[in-house]
Amino acid sequence: MKKQILERILIKILYFFFFLFVIFPFLWGFRTSLAERFETALIPTRFTLMHYKILFARPEFLIYLKNSAVISLLTIFATLIIALLSGYALARLKFSGQKLSGLLLILPLLPPVAILVPLVSYFQKLGLYNSIGAIVVANVVFNLPLSVWMMRNFIRGCPVALEEAALIDGCSRISALFRIIVPAVGPGIVAVAVFVFINTWNNFLYAFALTSSQSLRVLPQGILSFLGNWGTYWGGLTAAGILVMIPPVIFFLIFQKWFIAGIFGQQLK
Amino acid sequence: MIKNKHQEQAQAYAMLSPMLLLLAIFLISPMVTGLIMSLYKTSLSGITTFVGLRNFKLLLTEERFLTNLRLTIIYVIGNISISLPLAYVLAMLITKKLRGATLLRGIFLLPWVVAPIVSTVLFRSLVDPAFGPLSLLLEKISGKQIVMLADPFWAMGTIIFHSVWRSLPFMALFLASGMTMIPRETYEAARVDGAGRWKQFTSITFPLTRIHLIIILLTISLWTMQDAETIYAMTEGGPGYSTEVIAVRMFKESFINFNLNNGAAMGILLLLLGATFMFIYTRISEKD
Numbered sequence: 001m002k003k004q005i006l007e008r009i010l011i012k013i014l015y016f017f018f019f020l021f022v023i024f025p026f027l028w029g030f031r032t033s034l035a036e037r038f039e040t041a042l043i044p045t046r047f048t049l050m051h052y053k054i055l056f057a058r059p060e061f062l063i064y065l066k067n068s069a070v071i072s073l074l075t076i077f078a079t080l081i082i083a084l085l086s087g088y089a090l091a092r093l094k095f096s097g098q099k100l101s102g103l104l105l106i107l108p109l110l111p112p113v114a115i116l117v118p119l120v121s122y123f124q125k126l127g128l129y130n131s132i133g134a135i136v137v138a139n140v141v142f143n144l145p146l147s148v149w150m151m152r153n154f155i156r157g158c159p160v161a162l163e164e165a166a167l168i169d170g171c172s173r174i175s176a177l178f179r180i181i182v183p184a185v186g187p188g189i190v191a192v193a194v195f196v197f198i199n200t201w202n203n204f205l206y207a208f209a210l211t212s213s214q215s216l217r218v219l220p221q222g223i224l225s226f227l228g229n230w231g232t233y234w235g236g237l238t239a240a241g242i243l244v245m246i247p248p249v250i251f252f253l254i255f256q257k258w259f260i261a262g263i264f265g266q267q268l269k
Numbered sequence: 270m271i272k273n274k275h276q277e278q279a280q281a282y283a284m285l286s287p288m289l290l291l292l293a294i295f296l297i298s299p300m301v302t303g304l305i306m307s308l309y310k311t312s313l314s315g316i317t318t319f320v321g322l323r324n325f326k327l328l329l330t331e332e333r334f335l336t337n338l339r340l341t342i343i344y345v346i347g348n349i350s351i352s353l354p355l356a357y358v359l360a361m362l363i364t365k366k367l368r369g370a371t372l373l374r375g376i377f378l379l380p381w382v383v384a385p386i387v388s389t390v391l392f393r394s395l396v397d398p399a400f401g402p403l404s405l406l407l408e409k410i411s412g413k414q415i416v417m418l419a420d421p422f423w424a425m426g427t428i429i430f431h432s433v434w435r436s437l438p439f440m441a442l443f444l445a446s447g448m449t450m451i452p453r454e455t456y457e458a459a460r461v462d463g464a465g466r467w468k469q470f471t472s473i474t475f476p477l478t479r480i481h482l483i484i485i486l487l488t489i490s491l492w493t494m495q496d497a498e499t500i501y502a503m504t505e506g507g508p509g510y511s512t513e514v515i516a517v518r519m520f521k522e523s524f525i526n527f528n529l530n531n532g533a534a535m536g537i538l539l540l541l542l543g544a545t546f547m548f549i550y551t552r553i554s555e556k557d
Contacts, residue, residue, distance in 0.1 A: 086288040095281035111495035114536030118302035202384035220386040264446040
């Protein structure tokens, strides 16, 4: 009995250490974004919103914000439509070459930094270099394999009976997909959307490689340029960091149950 | 019936076509183009000439590139050898039924949800020589002031530490998802046979999650190997070339100096390195 209590305490202590390890950089960033500029105390006595105000007073920050939002929304929309179509075909239809679908899990392992080099010259030839469209296409392409895979698994987990009734009634595959499957796999669609959003919103590399004008920069690029200009003005830098992390963190925390089930399997839900 | 089969097949291809087209044009064919580009050289005046394997030969005999390669391996192995044992411990904690565990699990995944550039900024402020808590801690322990990102050893240390912080939660959750598939009875039977905690781990948990181990090792190794942005934002590969891994060198060469042919050659070498990791891990998983 005593041994069990001891073990319980040990588990709690370990848990706490992991928790601290994970959370400390966030707490530090939050603290720094609210502390005065040359404050050195771990917990400051006075707080200020100055750094956030400075950030919002910069017109380029709002442009980066708008670019990131537009690119993320377009990418989510395009990826969801394509992933629904492909996921449905993989889950429900029989065709030769079906066994190759496992390749979808290999493709995301290819290094984007290597594929972007030829992509730069592709987009230059297509006249898409230095455009929002180029960034969206790159994001869609790199998100597609895992999104399709997740969608396939969600659609597979949904009962066939309803759809069969509709098909017998003369409903086409496409309308069965959008009228019956889509409502039934709602949580799956949300999980994929959150996954794509996090990847796109956070992505730095595609925008950096595929554009050159300052007016097309996305938020992570903006932070890197602030880092170059501001050096060690940590108040402003952490404030920018906190603002950029808010949307993905909020979406993730709201939908984490579905999201974790989608990526790591149902048991951990 | 036969007609139906053909119809179904045609329908499947039609529905798959947007994905297949996009992947073929923007993912598969760039790899072929990359291979071709790596065999050419572009002069300053913009004339391209075929040079065969010259780009590769120059890279593989260049001291700087060999350092890039060595640092890439140090980065990957450094990250994994710290995060993997910790991930097993965390995974076992996560699979224990505790109050509030669901909320905590979400919080544990946050490092993975945050943009790499943002977490790099957080870590850079943590090691700021004037007031960063980590560098103050190091100063207390070592008794001397160390500017962490200006010192080759500590710069690499900071980069590996940051990447452990980012990889650990994902690894732990993935291993945990494997552990939840092991039936409770297996452990109960082992306990009846008198197996202790360590014995249960080595004879049940570890072997039964081996496939999860291989998948997560491969994924994290390749992610770490490809990571250019966090190192670029942390140190730009410096001081000197002391943190310049292949991905960073390639990033600088291609998108800052616009030496695309050389960048393409490095991309091919990076792919080969990834394939080597894959080969080693699948060999390990086939063994015994």
